[in-house]
Amino acid sequence: MNNKLVLETVNNLESAFAGESMANRKYLYFAKQCRKLGAIEIAEVFEKTAEQETAHAHGHLELLFPPKTLTIENMLQMAIDGETHEYTEMYPNFRHTALQEQNSSAVKEFDEQIEESKEHAQTFNTLLTKAAKKFGALTKVEERHANRYQDTLNNIKKG
Numbered sequence: 001m002n003n004k005l006v007l008e009t010v011n012n013l014e015s016a017f018a019g020e021s022m023a024n025r026k027y028l029y030f031a032k033q034c035r036k037l038g039a040i041e042i043a044e045v046f047e048k049t050a051e052q053e054t055a056h057a058h059g060h061l062e063l064l065f066p067p068k069t070l071t072i073e074n075m076l077q078m079a080i081d082g083e084t085h086e087y088t089e090m091y092p093n094f095r096h097t098a099l100q101e102q103n104s105s106a107v108k109e110f111d112e113q114i115e116e117s118k119e120h121a122q123t124f125n126t127l128l129t130k131a132a133k134k135f136g137a138l139t140k141v142e143e144r145h146a147n148r149y150q151d152t153l154n155n156i157k158k159g
């Protein structure tokens with residue numbers, strides 16, 4: 001397999017996953033607004049379509065994170081990494097820009113998200129500590145599989 005093609009496909013799967021995920025949340029939000037406006041049937045179509053978008057997003061995830069490569073620990077770790085990125089880098093940067101642009105409602109929103117992401121990271125971290133104690137011995141082999149998968153991905157990304 002051509003590495004460049006593999007890399008591009010991984011990126012495309014990530015973009016497709018992002019798009020389908022956003023469509024899911026957007027349609028649920030639209031459904032909520034439609035209900036407020038009394039358009040119940042349209043709301044129901046948005047809700048039904050949102051469910052299908054979730055299925056599409058999960059389809060992409062199965063290729064990006066094959067179930068065989070997932071362990072309790074590496075799933076919790078990925079969640080911690082994502083939440084940590086949010087509260088240490090992404091939202092602080094967004095907050096900085098919002099301040100410069102004097103968008104006070106965005107500053108407030110980002111501050112709230114910084115707190116929530118921190119809480120989420122802590123919750124996952126507590127679970128990881130517990131899981132490491134409980135499943136530690138059992139998942140050594142799976143962990144090795146997951147690491148090998150990660151190495152392969154990294155090599156692909158390096159080209």
Ligand SMILES: [Fe+2]
Pocket residue numbers: 020023052053056
């Ligand atoms: Fe879709």
Ligand SMILES: [Fe+2]
Pocket residue numbers: 083116117120
């Ligand atoms: Fe979060």
